[in-house]
Every structure is written in structure tokens, then in C-alpha cells.
Amino acid sequence: MGNILLFSCLLILQYMATSLGEPTFYRQYRILTGSPFYYCCDSNDYYPHRYTQTATSNDDNVYITDKYGRTTIRSGASYRAMSYVSSTCTANTCGQNAQCQVVGGRPVCSCLRGHSGDPLSYCKRSECLDDYECAGQLTCRDGKCIDPCAGTCGANALCEARRGIPICNCPPGYTGNAITSCRRFDPEELCHPSPCGQNTNCEVKNGVPTCSCQPGYHGSPLAGCRHECESDAECGPSAACIQFKCQNPCLTQCGKNAECETISNHKAVCKCPKNYFGNPYSSCQPECYGDVDCPSHKPACFYGICKSPCDGACGVGADCKLRGLTPVCSCPRDMTGDPFVRCRPFEARDLCEPNPCGSNAHCEPGFDRYNKERPVCTCPFGYTGDPLKACFKGECTEDGxxxxxxxxxxYRCQNPCTNQCGVNANCNPRRHLAVCTCPTGYNGDALIQCHPTRSLPAARYLSCSTC
Incomplete structure (x- = not known):
């Protein structure tokens, strides 16, 4: 009779469980009916209606596996009876360091805060409950003291724990996102992005980004640089806006080889230089670059101009002939003078200019035997020699x-007797003169001839001696 009553109560409880749903207490376990060897699904599955699961074995056991993987076996009848009989918490309902709460009219066991384990048997206290229980910079996570920096920051990054919070920073000389990765710092990055204004250049000098205006710009490099000018009107009257800069228009507006005369209304007034031809605003070219560019009547190229080498080479009245490109100047046959200065008609004095005589000789205009004008050469006083060749100074100019x-x-000191006295005469030089005398037994003119003296009779001689 008692067994029938107990069985009836169990049926009523089973009906109530089916209608009310699974108690919260059951969610603390994985409850399998039937043999565990015939359990079909993985260990994380729970049967929504575990008591209706049909076991493949013939036993009526209930296999209970807690969250730690420990499995116990209980008979189905006793497990059902136990599950629905208890509705209050007692000192023995839960294990050590566990707490019991009645939820939905059923007792539920759970480990105390900071504990873990099987609430039906034993719950172990965790290593820590909060950060204050951890040493140094460790922090309390899931009941364990851990280093909050471990695996938190990126590669090459530094980590510092402050009140249990990891703070990541890149070390000196590195940059980047410390959470993901730090890389070595390149000083050029100080200019990327550029801290300077528009139209500027950024350059790192001594580790400091330095700003400067780009060429053609001026202003504040930090605020931005602008062009010096946008139009000619922004420049002075003698300048033009060239490439956004006030410049001398002569430097760019005149053509090749052209000259700039002046500036008018910001524009250069250009011209081709002397002996150049062409458009002075595009290009000025010489008439020639070499002799081969010139015609035969003007065969030489002088400073870009074709001309004859004889032009202006010779004097007035002179003739000019070319030997190749070399001018040869000469006076005409009936003229004289310096062919490089002036040629003029001949005069008598021209016979001796230049002096056609020998050295030291004197030239005088004269006539030849045909009565034609000719130079007459003589040695000057005190000189002797051939005046057509050379005159030499004499040994003397007077007897003294x-x-x-x-x-x-x-002009030579010589014997004055030479060829001075007559025939048969004697010559005795004295006082620079020739003294001619007839020798003894001769008489006559010693300058002409001396004759022998004839012998006379003695009587006559004596008579004459008495005269």
C-alpha cells in the first residue's frame, strides 16, 4: 500500500514537472538517462526533456555529469524523488563554501563569490577577489592574479600597469599604434603630414621640422606662402610679372643674341646688335659663321659679316690684292708712299727715299747718262769705299x-810722293808734301822731267869761271 502511494506521488510530480517546466536547479548539471555509452551528442548538449529521453539500455539509471566533467550514477526513481521532494535549503543541501537559494520553490546550490568547484560538494576559494589582493602591478582576473600587460600591447611597445589597467606606449625612437605595433621613428615623418602652410617646403633640421617658401613664393611659411605677383600691375614700371615674380623683362623677353634698349610699360624693347639680322624678340643671326658662308667677292667672315679682307686694309691710293685671304698692299707704279697709309705721285726726293745707297752713303737725286732721273750715291766727307755697297770712315781728314x-x-795717310815728281826726279816727303828735285848730274823741271847735264870744254869752263 505504501509503495502504491509513493508511485502515485511520483507520477503526480512528473506530470507537474512536465507542465511547469524544468526547475532552475537542474540547469546546474548535465543529466543523461540511460547508459552513457549510448549518449549520442557532444558533452555540451543538454536534453530539453531529459526524463522523456528513451535510453537504449534496459537500465533505469540516471547519469549526472557536473560542469567539471564528473559523472555519477543514480537510480531514476530515487533521483526523481529526491529532485521533487526537497523544496527548502538545509545545512547539508549544498557542499562546503557553497550557498543555497530557493528559486522557483526549489533549492539551488552555487559557489560563494570568489570560489569555484562543485557546489554540491566543495567550492575552492579563488587566488584573489579584487586587485588589492594581488602583489605589485598584478590585477585580479577571474580569481587569479595576472600581469595585465601580458599580451596586451603590440610589437616593440612598452606596457605600464596603472591601478590594474595596462597602458601601452611606444619607446623613445619609435612611433605607431602601441596597441598593434611600434616601428622605428623616421625624423622625416615630422614633415608628413606637413605642419607648414600652402606653397611651402618642409625639411627636418636637427630633429625639428623647418618650413620655407617654395621658389617664387614669399610670405609666412607657417601661415602659407603666395606668389610675389600675379600681373604686371603689381610690379614697378621697370619690371614685369614673369613666372609670378617681378623681374627685369629684358632677361627673358628678348630673343637670342638680341639687345634690350629700354623697358616700356613693363615690356622690353629689343633690337638686333650691329651686323646681326632677324627678329629681336625671337632670334638675331649673323650674316655668316665662317668663311664658307660668304660669296667670292666677299670671301672672309669678319664678326658675322661677309666682307673682303682688302676693305680698309690699305692706305689712300694704294692697290690691294689677295693672296688667299691675306691682303697685300702696294702703291701703283707711278706712285710712291706708304701703301698702308697713303700713296702719292713720285717727286725727285723720292729717288732717295728710302735710301737705295750702301750703308753710310749719301743719296742725292740726279740723272743718268740717258738723262733720266736716278739716285746718285756718294760717300760723305771723311768716308771712303763703294757708296753703292758701304762707306767706311777714313783714317784721316787732314794732313795733320x-x-x-x-x-x-x-782719307788715308799715304806717301805724298806717289806719282807726284817728274821723270828722273827724286822725291823727298817732308811736312806732308812731296819735295821733287833733280838728282846730281841732272837738271830740268823736277815735276816734269830731269835731264842729264852735258860736259863743257875746260877753257870755256875756266873763262866762264872768271866771269
Missing amino acids: HCADSQACIE
């Missing part, structure tokens, strides 16, 4: 320059 027995003849 010679010895007593010599005379100055043709």
Missing part, C-alpha cells in the same frame, strides 16, 4: 792727322 812724311790722301 798723319806723320810728317805722310799726307792725308783719300
